[in-house]
Amino acid sequence: MIKKIFAFLMLIIIAANGQTFELIKFDENYYHKYKGENLSINVYNWGEYISDGSEGSLNVNKAFEELTGIKVNYSTFASNEEMYIKLKVGGIQYDIIIPSDYMIERLIRENLVRKLNFNNIPAYTNISKRFTNLPFDPTGEYSVPYTWGVTGIIYNRQLVDEDEKDIDWKILFDEKYKGQILMYYNPRDAFGVAEAYLGYSLNTSNEMQLRECAKILKQQKPLVQSYVMDEIYDKMESGEASIGVYYAGDSLSMIESNPDLNFVIPEKGANLFVDSICIPSSSAYPELAEMYINFLSEPEIALANIEFINYASPNDGAIDIMNSKIKNNKIIYPEQRILDNCEVYITLPDESNILMEDLWNEILSNDSTYKGWTIPVSLGIIVLLCIVIIVLRKMRKRDN
Known part of the structure; x- marks a missing residue:
């Protein structure tokens, strides 16, 4: 009787963003494998990057918990670099992370993520071949694509008088908009803007070109109102800033809140990013993590996430049941001619990463337009964590 009631509940019609769909009849033999064992997994994802039950959407983590009996401890990060430091330092053991392309390549190289057992991820067959075996994971053994998209420029049509066809990367360096420009807070994306503006590869490791990018970013600095990540939502939606640079999917959320906003992917090209699901090498429960990956790869679940976060889906099953709107x-799924000019980030050589980070810190130093306190405080926290870990280990040894 209990199984029948549960199966019935799994077929309830759930409202999501004004639309309805029927949850799939999940494979009980697969998803109930660990039910009743009081297990949990730690998931580390970008902010606002999963359907969470708000505004009538499906609460994906809650649905997974109810289906499997596995508790999801969910936390978020604001940048790939923040996630990398947390993973590198240790202390918290994550079972799922969702980094971007270039960071995945770095994690593979440093043995910080493990190979996946695809026998435990049968829903992987829904992933489009176009998004498998990409340069950051050429063998396709370490990651499962979650979303993809492009970067571009979001601007307020009431505050910017250029025609849409004339909006290009150069507008972010135009003195006319001094104090009204928002820029990325992380170095890779900020340098990517400068590289696109100068016509360089977004993966250049040429020292002269990187220094040239740093030079124009430093020249741009007096024009920048603030260096932001998720803070861009409030600033653009409220009209506090006129122009920003961000990810296509997020722009739709801002446009929905403020119809005066518009988004443009520059003709010169932009970054095409792919965020994928990985399992850290330190995961205590890789099989549970693979079950979670499988759940996110189910077409209906993938669609619920895409409808909530407005990014493009690499999941053919989700696209098959997606509404035509x-x-x-064209913001979520740009024309091929636009995509042909876009470039996927790859991991740069260590010396290039170090140079870029040093130049970026130099650009931001003594700057009130970014949250400068976060760097020393973050470093302090990291040092403190290391000390605590060392002390705890010594105490354990004494107790033994």
């Missing part, structure tokens, strides 16, 4: 949205 989303499928034909």
